[in-house]
Amino acid sequence: MGKKIAIIGAGISGMSSASLLKENGHDITIYANAFSPNITSNKAAAFWFPYHIRNDKRGINWCRQTYMVYTEMAKRSETGISMRKLIKVQRKGMEDGEPVWIDFMPKGSMRMMHAYELPEDIAIGYEVQVPLIETQIFLPFLQKKLTADGVKFIQQEIKGFTELTNDYDFVINCSALGSRSLCNDTSIISVRGQVALLSPLHDMHLYLDNEKPLYIVPRKDAIIIGGTYEEHVEQEQTEPVTIHRLLNNAYETFPFLKEQKVLGSWAGLRPYRPEVRVEHETETNIIHNYGHGGSGFTLAFGCAAEVAKIVEGL
Ligand SMILES: Cc1cc2nc3c(=O)[nH]c(=O)nc-3n(C[C@H](O)[C@H](O)[C@H](O)COP(=O)(O)OP(=O)(O)OC[C@H]3O[C@@H](n4cnc5c(N)ncnc54)[C@H](O)[C@@H]3O)c2cc1C
Secondary structure (H helix, E strand, O other): OOEEEEOOOOHHHHHHHHHHHHOOOOEEEEEOOOOOOOOOOOOOOEOOOOOOOOHHHHHHHHHHHHHHHHHHOOOHHHHHHHEHHHHEEEEOOOOOOOOHHHOOOOOOOEOOOOOHHHHOOEEEEEEEEEEOOOOOHHHHHHHHHHHHHOOOOEEOOOOOOOOOOOOOOOEEEHHHHHHHHHHOOOOOOEEEEEEEOOOOOOOOEEEEEEOOOEEEEOOOEEEEEEOOEOOOOOOOOHHHHHHHHHHHHHHOOOOHHHHHOOOEEEEEEEEEEEEEEEOOOHHHOOEEEEHHHHHHHHHHHHHHHHHHHHHHHH
């Protein structure tokens, strides 16, 4: 029989969990103090790519499962998800053997590039097929679909789990940085990411150079130029000097981008935890799903499937 389930958080972790739990026939209410577009999930670049994830079987499976879900969704243009070419490079002198992320890639989704395809300063290049999730389209699409399927959304800050645990069979905690106070979890930290926005170009591929550092994500509304990885920074705002540096990094690699208009910039706070927490808290009816850092979209549906598995097993 369907259970009565409360989810705290309306980001990608909360909404992907709601989506799978609803499919299993449960009665879902999402509580959140903020919704799209005013949440971290909207600030993501957001392409599927394992980033700062420990290389264990659990993480690999979550990433792969999520890749498969997005591959299916990409068949429908209204989702805002598309399969795109990503060029991932390693600079000369920075090669460090077989990169960890290769283990996460589904079979047939990547190839090593030939030396003649690469610029002088690049030692190794990979051409990878990845899902691009246009958050400005996908998050409203998902929220609308969940609402149509009967999921209730309530705007409310939850100060403690006891506000919900008596009224629901399960409480799923997808509150990201909110878990610092909800769970007294000091291992979760904020990692700020700043990005710049250029006017859109439709025939460009995604690009990732972690050493420069530079990533380029061409969406329908803008080209996202990233980015920074600033641990323990809590201010959700950009700094002009940093944005200038990010743009110069992009112009150095792709001079034609200088022709694009600068549309603006934004910053978001990644909810980083050394280990993503997806588990049932013993002797309670609480299940946690938080701490996805810079990979929340990459992990989302795998973690949601784990949450659904825990619910069905209890
Ligand atoms: C610049 C940038 C680029 C990124 N690029 C990528 C990328 O390319 N690929 C990728 O996979 N990931 C990327 N990420 C990471 C990704 O954005 C996050 O991992 C993801 O958004 C986390 O989702 P979440 O649902 O866990 O958290 P959030 O989106 O932060 O949602 C948390 C929800 O919980 C609610 N909440 C919190 N506390 C409470 C409370 N006490 N009561 C009620 N509600 C509460 C909030 O209101 C919100 O609704 C990027 C992040 C940034 C900042």
